[in-house]
Amino acid sequence: MATMNMIQALNSALDVMLTRDANVLVFGEDVGYFGGVFRVTEGLQKKHGLTRCFDTPIGEAGIVAVAIGMGAYGLRPVVEIQFADYIYPAYDQIVSEAARIRYRSAGEFYVPLTIRTPYGGGIFGGQTHSQSPEALFTHVAGIKTVVPSSPYDAKGLLISAIEDNDPVIFLEPKRIYNGPFNGRHDQPVIPWSKHPASEVPEGHYKIPLGKASVVREGAQVTVLAYGTMVHVALEGVAEAGVDGEVIDLRSLVPVDIDTIVASVEKTGRCVIVHEATRTSGYGAELSALVQENCFFHLEAPIERVAGWDTPYPHAHEWAYFPGPSRVAEALRRTVEV
Amino acid sequence: MATMNMIQALNSALDVMLTRDANVLVFGEDVGYFGGVFRVTEGLQKKHGLTRCFDTPIGEAGIVAVAIGMGAYGLRPVVEIQFADYIYPAYDQIVSEAARIRYRSAGEFYVPLTIRTPYGGGIFGGQTHSQSPEALFTHVAGIKTVVPSSPYDAKGLLISAIEDNDPVIFLEPKRIYNGPFNGRHDQPVIPWSKHPASEVPEGHYKIPLGKASVVREGAQVTVLAYGTMVHVALEGVAEAGVDGEVIDLRSLVPVDIDTIVASVEKTGRCVIVHEATRTSGYGAELSALVQENCFFHLEAPIERVAGWDTPYPHAHEWAYFPGPSRVAEALRRTVEV
Amino acid sequence: MKNTPTLSLHIPEPEARPGDEASFDRSALPPAGSVPRPPTDVCATTIRDLSFSLIRVLDEDFKAVGPWNPRLSPDVMRSALRYMMMTRAYDERMYRAQRQGKTSFYMKSTGEEATNIAYAFALHRDDMCFPAYRQQGLLLARGYPMLTMMNQVYSNAHDPGKGRNLPVMYSSREHSFFTISGNLGTQFPQAVGWAMASAYKGDTRIAASWIGEGTTAEGDFHQAMNFAAVYRAPVILNVVNNQWAISSFQGIAGGEASTFASRAIGYGFPGLRVDGNDFLAVYAVAEWAAERARNNHGPTLVELYTYRGEGHSTSDDPSRYRPSDEWKAWPLGDPIERLKRHLIGLDEWSDEKHAALGQEMADLVRDTQKEAEAVGTLQGGEQPSPGTMFEDVFEETPWHIRRQRQQMGV
Amino acid sequence: MKNTPTLSLHIPEPEARPGDEASFDRSALPPAGSVPRPPTDVCATTIRDLSFSLIRVLDEDFKAVGPWNPRLSPDVMRSALRYMMMTRAYDERMYRAQRQGKTSFYMKSTGEEATNIAYAFALHRDDMCFPAYRQQGLLLARGYPMLTMMNQVYSNAHDPGKGRNLPVMYSSREHSFFTISGNLGTQFPQAVGWAMASAYKGDTRIAASWIGEGTTAEGDFHQAMNFAAVYRAPVILNVVNNQWAISSFQGIAGGEASTFASRAIGYGFPGLRVDGNDFLAVYAVAEWAAERARNNHGPTLVELYTYRGEGHSTSDDPSRYRPSDEWKAWPLGDPIERLKRHLIGLDEWSDEKHAALGQEMADLVRDTQKEAEAVGTLQGGEQPSPGTMFEDVFEETPWHIRRQRQQMGV
């Protein structure tokens, strides 16, 4: 066991996999010599060699496309898209190719590709360094979408993603790379070392894709969240003073429907929290799923707390970011019904 | 008034706008001399000239990008993406640029761009000529998404889209270009000429974006649909023998919330129908909206009838396509609660 | 401000439209044998002019001339002729099958057979190919069963793709033939990735890919070119310039002001232009590029200069946008006819043998078609079961797809 | 199967890393004045060699020599010098303001001032520019108020962008300066579209755009090149090759095997390569390309060969990936220093005047900064009201955004 922040945990996952499997290789913009703009690939080129962790041209479509070709060859590429906001040039290769090749070829070819990308707000990144595009992937058959919320989960989920034989979009909530930010931007930053989930085994371990984690048990209302919003949700529960059950989804596709349903059947109430713009966000799918599966248990409308339906505005970081107070308000409304 | 099928109505809209406004121009793959693979732009180059309706390289990103630049200049480009399945190479230009330029520049620049694209299944087009990607646009702030279901609406909505000062994704349900297909693929095709909505004025008229149309009034259950599914929904209502109120949304963003809420408050029940894959489809947003706005009126779970969460498989056209029987089943389940 | 003229927008137009006389004046053709053949380890910067020339081996008398003559044995050439004729016969039948309603769609490769069949001979059997939709000849020439191809076209129960793909979207890992995509150009950078993987593993296999000249306009063309250049990937990137996309001529794709082969110059690797209707020339160029790749000298772009003899697909009617006699006017002839005449000139073939082979191919295709139709077509017979629709989305089917399958009761 | 060697994967590496001695051996520099200047209506196919050369006007003694000498008046050159120094002073201050926490981010253009300021002089005022994030000098030289730029950087209440954009993402329709995007390369084909629109309307205005050499790897580079070629758009496409993207050198972008200018060859239009640290050379090339575009001869690609003197942005630390003395080793010097010495050589300038101008610029920037900070910074003072966040998503705000605004109570 070692104490790691999320960057270190992700780095450790890559290191473990590069060490174990000669078919794993890591590449992307600035990930080689420099070690990535968020330092997640630091030291890997030096340790594992130039051809196993290297820089690429600034062409996200090309990065994903060559990774698909490598996957077809039999490698297990792990690529970094520098910011999720820059994944769109690769969108066609992801949704028309990576997601389709197993189906198209009836299993003759498949793409064991992991696409890591920092996402989400809270860092004054403005419109093009803050986006949360998960719903643009959850709608696409053939892709898994995963979001960790702690160093421990990050490493275990990333190893699972790399070992998975299907393409995985691995969204890294960059706001919590260094600490479990709970949305209280006016308070000092808490480092991961103060949090139990920073205890991370140094070797190989996995957290299965498709399994949620109940991070706080509660009886009054179910809160569904992922990424940074798990910590914000916990803070919102505290602020509202309600007995909320907070579920960290971890995987969005496949989603852990059993854990969700069991909780909502127990609480009869549900609040969904995400950073992405509200309309057609993944919260809509969650709301529909809960409603379909738990209709007769619901005692109050399911609420969504989400990013506003605008681009992410630089100076309005905290007015845009769905912080604990907005979560708390929704919780109060929900339990009062 | 003339009798038009949907192709003719769309052609007429383009012709009217090319005639009225020298800033309107039309381009895309095969749209010039040939008149488009679905013939929507037939005759326009000959009538309006080579520079007003022309062919482009096969580069969807380039098509949308140059249209954005033209929009910034002051033109009103109308581009065709040959199939919605091929819009992904242009995705970055659409979501990061067209959708953002007004916001980014605080209104100094804007993009009065219309992107027409045939979409949807029912034509044995297989995986790459059948997709319904609307939810990938409804999630993006700054884009309007419009889907007509009849010749009359198609022309009026397309003219509104062209005159709109923001980018509009205009999805043309290709299965109903020639007739109001109701999902009964084993029955002879009905031509538009038998349908009242094929009566189309030859001149200029508009149908406002953001207004739904109640195509069948009913008391028992509300059915939300758009595009081809409007006709399938009507057929499903008939098959189920329920008194369904069928709403043709026409615009997905902005959506006509008032019409939806009024109907569901009346019926207490709601079934949503779309062709797109179910998970994170636009039906999820509709379900969430209905649930949030009408929770205390709901007497049964909202159901979604949608495409399966797989790519669109060629030989299984009718097993995949959400036809009237699947709608009818959902309606029966819903009214029986 | 200076007094400048008003600007005007240039829209490229082909030389001839329906009703006009077909014309290929622009295609100034250097004589066969006139282009030098550099060593395969040549520095790309010294052979830029090859991008603007045209490598030809068969001359007007169907003799093989010049430094690019690959000196193939008559046996190899007869075998190549066989596969070209097999492909043409196959295309002819499947086209008709679509017209008879037995399937939804078909795409012929008439006139372009040499552009890919030559690669089946020049490449190793396990070199990986990333084809577009018009390289069926390559698959036949690699020995893939024609019956299985027909089963794919018919989407019947024996289609290895389980009826999921449009007709002609073949896939065969065993034949090193990558699953064809309906999205243009996506396979080009994937081929580069496969080649990079092979180099990364210290393998000896190389990759090849094909796209049409229209498809070079996609961003993926640039990704392929750039990644191939940066990492010196052992890959052959082929652009089949058959003069037409669907209704748009190669000028709309960017072919008015330069050649497609010359795109390679800006990336710093060789771009060769070859008579695509000359089997020997295509073979020679493929062999050159393969040897270069295999010896770690990196990628080659090959422009295969040819003509699409038939409609784009069964959904197309070319008489609406080009003169109906344009194929006849094509100055580089028919690859089958040319190879046949070459072999006859060598006394290794005859009109009688040719007619007999034609008949043999027609019979083969007809018999195979009967077999395939005995299984089923899109319209009837044995078809893939709907339940298979839910398989292979993921390696393991997750709950939501399982639930949907249950809901459908299959 | 032949006995071939095993393949290996090539990963480009720069000549020097931290700790190594800085080196630019590869940059073989032709002497100033040695490159011929063709007429602006030249056929592109005849000047392909210009893509591999380097157009230079100022020689080692800072004299203007050769056919590209634009023969600018001393007044114009002094004015250019002023804007280059203004830009450098502005960059210096704003960089420090970020370090002081007054804003979140900043990007300097140190060493690259000539690559865009020369265009402010060579283009017409209403020619439309589609910049990347490092063309602030162009905006200053077109007379945009520095105060407004600072308000943008500070995201304060007077930021015309209402605080929505990252610092340095300016926009000014009045100054024909398109709203800067955070997504690399998207503006390149947009500029082509604007130019096509101008041509379509029979206007006389042309467009210009700038991207970095790293950004040429995006698909949008290819879209811009291809659409510009096909429709002969009146546009100047500039690639600022400042040797580095963030931490990756120009070889990772495809610069090992060819020049960026040579990319134009495959599209059939001129690709010129110019000393980007030589104001006169950049001006001359801009003027040439503009005249060509204005006379309906279509696009030009310009590679501006320069060096990024500072970090990529305030988020970057270049000492981690390149020798710290690399800028000093850059063989083409500093554009400000070179223009200064040229003017001094002409007896039109002096060290004293230069020092005074330097002081004037520093004072100007300091005073303007005070004014801006009196309004507010990202950390305090008058800021855009949160309600404005909901404006301009659409021309008319639809119900769902109105409802969200109400929910937020602003």
Ligand SMILES: Cc1ncc(C[n+]2csc(CCOP(=O)(O)OP(=O)(O)O)c2C)c(N)n1
């Ligand atoms: C991304 C994408 N855009 C558009 C299409 C529609 N389409 C299919 S084939 C074709 C023409 C391709 O022309 P070319 O590349 O020259 O190939 P050829 O058919 O001539 O072999 C078009 C536009 C597509 N399949 N994919």
Ligand SMILES: Cc1ncc(C[n+]2csc(CCOP(=O)(O)OP(=O)(O)O)c2C)c(N)n1
């Ligand atoms: C589509 C996209 N991918 C990645 C980035 C992240 N990024 C910002 S600047 C930059 C480097 C650009 O280098 P270059 O084009 O050479 O421009 P320079 O900064 O040297 O002027 C990168 C990778 C981005 N902004 N957009």
Ligand SMILES: [Mg+2]
């Ligand atoms: Mg073609």
Ligand SMILES: [Mg+2]
């Ligand atoms: Mg750079």
